[in-house]
Amino acid sequence: xxxxxxxxxxxxxxxxxxxxxxxxxxxxxxxxxxxxxxxxxxxxxxxxxxxxxxxxxxxxxxxxxxxxxxxxxxxxxxxxxxxxxxxxxxxxxxx
Amino acid sequence: xxxxxxxxxxxxxxxxxxxxxxxxxxxxxxxxxxxxxxxxxxxxxxxxxxxxxxxxxxxxxxxxxxxxxxxxxxxxxxxxxxxxxxxxxxxxxxx
Amino acid sequence: xxxxxxxxxxxxxxxxxxxxxxxxxxxxxxxxxxxxxxxxxxxxxxxxxxxxxxxxxxxxxxxxxxxxxxxxxxxxxxxxxxxxxxxxxxxxxxx
Amino acid sequence: xxxxxxxxxxxxxxxxxxxxxxxxxxxxxxxxxxxxxxxxxxxxxxxxxxxxxxxxxxxxxxxxxxxxxxxxxxxxxxxxxxxxxxxxxxxxxxx
Numbered sequence: 173x174x175x176x177x178x179x180x181x182x183x184x185x186x187x188x189x190x191x192x193x194x195x196x197x198x199x200x201x202x203x204x205x206x207x208x209x210x211x212x213x214x215x216x217x218x219x220x221x222x223x224x225x226x227x228x229x230x231x232x233x234x235x236x237x238x239x240x241x242x243x244x245x246x247x248x249x250x251x252x253x254x255x256x257x258x259x260x261x262x263x264x265x266x267x
Numbered sequence: 268x269x270x271x272x273x274x275x276x277x278x279x280x281x282x283x284x285x286x287x288x289x290x291x292x293x294x295x296x297x298x299x300x301x302x303x304x305x306x307x308x309x310x311x312x313x314x315x316x317x318x319x320x321x322x323x324x325x326x327x328x329x330x331x332x333x334x335x336x337x338x339x340x341x342x343x344x345x346x347x348x349x350x351x352x353x354x355x356x357x358x359x360x361x362x
Numbered sequence: 363x364x365x366x367x368x369x370x371x372x373x374x375x376x377x378x379x380x381x382x383x384x385x386x387x388x389x390x391x392x393x394x395x396x397x398x399x400x401x402x403x404x405x406x407x408x409x410x411x412x413x414x415x416x417x418x419x420x421x422x423x424x425x426x427x428x429x430x431x432x433x434x435x436x437x438x439x440x441x442x443x444x445x446x447x448x449x450x451x452x453x454x455x456x457x
Numbered sequence: 458x459x460x461x462x463x464x465x466x467x468x469x470x471x472x473x474x475x476x477x478x479x480x481x482x483x484x485x486x487x488x489x490x491x492x493x494x495x496x497x498x499x500x501x502x503x504x505x506x507x508x509x510x511x512x513x514x515x516x517x518x519x520x521x522x523x524x525x526x527x528x529x530x531x532x533x534x535x536x537x538x539x540x541x542x543x544x545x546x547x548x549x550x551x552x
Contacts, residue, residue, distance in 0.1 A: 173324050178463070178498035180533055184345070187375040188432035188539045191550040198551055210551070211496040212544035213463035213533060225320045229268045232346050242347040242378035246436050246533050248465055248498060250279070251327050252337040254473045259497035265476040266483055266495070273368070273403035275438055282470040283444045283527035286455040293456055305456070306401040307449035308368035308438060337473035341438050341531050343370055343403060349378045354402035360381040361388055361400070363514050374535070415510045419458050422536050432537040440469070441517050442527040 173221045176259050177249035180214035181231055184242040193240060197231045204230075209259060214246075218259050221249070268316045271354050272344035275309035276326055279337040288335060292326045299325075304354060309341075313354050316344070363411045366449050367439035370404035371421055374432040383430060387421045394420075399449060404436075408449050411439070458506045461544050462534035465499035466516055469527040478525060482516045489515075494544060499531075503544050506534070 183193040198215075201208045204227050206219040217224050228245060235243055257265075278288040293310075296303045299322050301314040312319050323340060330338055352360075373383040388405075391398045394417050396409040407414050418435060425433055447455075468478040483500075486493045489512050491504040502509050509532075517528055542550075 173327055176497055178465070178496075180463070182372060182374065182434050184372065184374055184380070185376065185378040188537055190374070194551040209497065210548070211463075212461055212494065212501040212547045216497040221320050221324065222317070225316050229316065232268055236348050241349040242345060244343070244345040244372050244434065246341070246343045248339070248341045248531050250337060250339045252473055253331050254336040262497045263495070266479040271402055273370070273401075275368070277467060277469065277529050279467065279469055279475070280472040283442055285469070289456040304402065305453070306368075307366055307399065307406045307452045311402040339467050339529065343436050347378055357402045358400070361384040363517055411510050411514065412507065415506050419506065422458055426538050431539040432535060434533070434535045436531070436533045438529070438531045440527060440529045443521050444526040 173251050174219070174256070175221050175224065175249040175251055176257070176262060177217050177221070177224050177247050178214050179217055179224070179228070180246045181228070182244040183235055183240045184244055186240055193235060193238060196234055196238065200231050200234055201227065207259065216259050268346050269314065269351070270316050270319065270344040270346055271352070271357060272312050272319050272342050273309050274312055274319070274323070275341045276323070277339040278330055278335045279339055281335055288330060288333060291329055291333065295326050295329055296322065302354065311354050363441050364409070364446070365411050365414065365439040365441055366447070366452060367407050367414050367437050368404050369407055369414070369418070370436045371418070372434040373425055373430045374434055376430055383425060383428060386424055386428065390421050390424055391417065397449065406449050458536050459504070459541070460506050460509065460534040460536055461542070461547060462502050462509050462532050463499050464502055464509070464513070465531045466513070467529040468520055468525045469529055471525055478520060478523060481519055481523065485516050485519055486512065492544065501544050
């Protein structure tokens with residue numbers, strides 16, 4: 173199932189500033205073959221839902237190495253059968 | 268990665284009332300081996316993230332059979348390394 | 363605008379276990395006049411969107427008193443014009 | 458309470474393509490005094506939580522005029538007391 177997922181990963185229990193952790197997450201997402209674009213509250217990722225989930229597990233594993241014992245995640249996405257739609261298509265359709 | 272996911276599946280484009288579709292989704296979730304509990308805005312599901320994703324794909328396939336071309340999903344979950352925690356544990360810890 | 367909101371409040375930076383904070387949040391929600399029901403990943407709250415927002419601000423203020431400098435929130439809700447629907451109505455429609 | 462909210466508004470019951478409705482929502486958000494930036498899955502909006510809620514109600518009212526009887530919304534945001542942080546600050550901190 174192909175999705176454009178808005179993913180937000182929140183390291184818990186490591187102080188109010190989480191940017192060092194978010195930079196690590198960003199590096200993992202950037203290194204993945206999935207098309208992704210960061211925004212102020214998360215990252216849009218284009219791909220098979222199962223690949224997005226594997227990417228989440230990689231991020232969690234890296235955060236665990238850095239001492240983050242608990243992580244909160246939100247993911248919003250849609251699937252459609254009537255047509256294929258990339259992130260770029262979605263933005264173009266409404267501008 | 269074990270999670271307790273709060274999953275919300277929103278059939279789009281089929282009128283304001285979506286309860287017939289939600290009943291179909293509920294039947295699929297009930298038939299799965301994953302522990303799940305419905306609430307007024309979604310369903311909490313306990314299991315491996317990959318299994319939860321497979322369940323989402325099953326729900327999408329059933330909705331497609333029923334003519335739903337587009338589906339919106341939200342999922343919030345957390346992972347933790349310091350201890351295992353079930354849905355029941357989570358509720359007990361705060362009451 | 364009347365909503366049934368699924369609200370999740372995540373205290374950040376205070377260790378992996380947040381149940382003492384969630385208990386405080388629960389007490390504030392229970393004391394409010396809004397109809398609410400907790401589940402394993404959050405709380406469903408019925409009311410005017412502006413009242414739900416005020417309740418969120420009360421929770422944030424209490425968490426700040428307890429030393430929580432940063433809080434993450436997710437809220438999912440729907441509005442409808444075709445009919446009024448309570449939490450109980452929503453659950454009844456799909457069971 | 459100042460927030461940077463990731464808001465997603467999903468018109469329900471009006472077919473799988475919702476871009477005409479999203480364009481109307483975009484026009485309302487653009488016309489508001491709040492700082493906002495659209496991405497592929499939603500819009501980040503900077504401002505007081507109560508102002509963001511009022512903006513949501515304006516969007517819902519416009520969608521109702523256009524015949525959308527039911528709307529689904531997700532909103533993720535964080536609040537912090539240790540420092541002020543804009544959308545631009547958030548992105549800069551992690552790049």
